[in-house]
Amino acid sequence: MMHRVFCSRWVLSGLSVTAGICIGATLTATGDRLNRTRGGLLDRIPVIPVPSVDAAAEISPYQPGQVAVSRSTAVMKYGFPSLSSIKSRESYVTSYDPRNRSAAWVIEQLNAETVTGTSDRKFCDFKEDDSVHVYHRSSKADYKGSGFDRGHLAAAANHKWSQKAMDDTFYLSNVSPQNPHLNQNAWNNLEKYCRSLTKHYQNVFVCTGPLYLPRQEPDGKMYVKYQVLGKNHVAVPTHFFKVVILEKPRGDVELRSYVMPNMPVDEKIPLERFLVPIESIERASGLLFVPNIMKRTSSLKAITAG
Structure with missing residues (x-):
């Protein structure tokens, strides 16, 4: 089996996201340094040759008896503590975040055929993801x-x-703790709106995920603060995002990105009020959307709140 290693280093400062309320966010993150192991030990550990660990570098499993070609590759003899956790279901793909006990993102492809049918959620039940x-x-x-x-x-x-496909959406790995008023009203309206777009676009790609945004506390400093639930400490997001990629038959692409706070939101507020620049979601989540879209199309129209 081939594995991918994704290495990233990013800095975010002074992010401001407006989503019905004003949110000030400042995040910083830097890569960690690996300590060297004492000389001589690494030379005796057999490993496979590995290219430099760049973004999307391919890493092959360690095979006993293979000879090390550099000291830096010896650290993978017993594997890495984690790799990108991508899971594929019947009709969506997700990246699971084991630390927060929730997905980092879930992406779906909707069209006129996927949103119609006889499936009924009364036959579904929430279940642990084995x-x-x-x-x-x-x-x-x-x-x-x-x-x-x-x-x-x-x-x-x-x-x-x-x-x-509907039953697969009831895995708890596809679930995040959500304020009931938000879930059943404004957020539900956004989900309905995404389905309605299949009447006007050939394909509607929807990427959804949680956000954990910092806020300023009384001491004047910024903190990332969120509640956790149960014995497994399931993280409660401060916000949710939804990135919608709209494909037209001739190949043109439109992009709409939304952020809603995980709190009661008046469902009468127009959805346009929750439109944000895609860059704000990319910076806050550590994800990238625009480069991937631009690789696939020469025409991209981003829609944000005016």
Whole structure:
């Protein structure tokens, strides 16, 4: 099996996201340095030759008996503590964040066929994701009595074309703690709106995920602060984002990006009020959307709040 290693270093300063309320955010992150092991030990550990560890560098599993070609590759004899956790379901793909017991992002492809059908959520039930290590998964007990909804990231109603596809959206790895008022009102309206776009566009790609934004405390300093639920400490996001990529038949692409706070939001507020520049989501989440889109199309129109 081939593995990918994704290395990143980013700095964000002074991010301001307006999503019904004004949010000031300042994040900084830097890469860690690896300490050298005492001389001579690494020379005796057999490893495979590996290219320099760049973004998307391919790493092959260690094979006993192979000879090291450089000291730096010896550290992978026993593997890495983690690699990018990408999981594929019937009709969506997700990147799981084991630290927060939730997905970092979930992406779906919607069209007129996927959002219609006879599938019914009454046949579905929330369930633990057995593909996630027991240390890192959430359970139904974590949500019981918490006051939070089990908010879908890939919405169940987006996958009416297949009962199996809809059932897959009920894995708790596709769920984040969501304020009930938000989940059942304004956020639900945004999900409905995304489905309605399939009437006007050939394909609608929807990427959804949680955000954990800092805020200024009384001491004047910025802190990332969020609640955790249950014995598994499921992280409660401060906000949610939804990035919508719209494909027209002739190949033109439109991009719309939204952020909503994880709190009661008046459902009468127009969805346009939650439009934000895509750069604000990229900076806050550590994800990138625009470079990937630009690789696939020569025409990109971004829509943000005026």
